[in-house]
Amino acid sequence: KQEVTQIPAALSVPEGENLVLNCSFTDSAIYNLQWFRQDPGKGLTSLLLIQSSQREQTSGRLNASLDKSSGRSTLYIAASQPGDSATYLCAVPLHGSSNTGKLIFGQGTTLQVKP
């Protein structure tokens, strides 16, 4: 059974710091891995999607890496800003015979960037 774990559960940093969020998964047979952002009481916004054949993806100040063999992904945020404060979720789909795109989520890392 696929399980996704995110560490740390919460993180508070001063503005300007570079930071790393961690995600691990137990079953390495994944099709891709996604990082999402969720603001309080809101839906999810997709940040980055890494295909299983890729090692990393970049979007602006965000860089996500994927190491399938070790079951790990990291989200690197450069020069953090107060607007980055949110909960960051990673998710992997189960690529079974039904091919449904069923996403398994971690519990998220809640980030607070202080001015």
Add this chain to the structure above:
Amino acid sequence: ETGVTQTPRHLVMGMTNKKSLKCEQHLGHNAMYWYKQSAKKPLELMFVYNFKEQTENNSVPSRFSPECPNSSHLFLHLHTLQPEDSALYLCASSQEVSGGPDTQYFGPGTRLTVL
């Protein structure tokens, strides 16, 4: 705006009420999903529809009844709910392509409170 809308955004209902949540996607996707997000728990997939056919029911109690009349609309009919069903209900859509799922786009959610 992600192209996925949900109504209502907030709902308070008694345990004997019947209500429905509505989701609409304007992205031309062929798959739609219902997720439940309870406090301090990971997002849980409830139902998956591909081309209007239900392909996944993640052991959801029968008091939750999904309906997908076409590929753009998804409903979640609620009846005789329990207080523990209070949660944020998120709808998502994606384009299922051969070989696996694509990025899911989430709506803003319906915050449900069951009294």
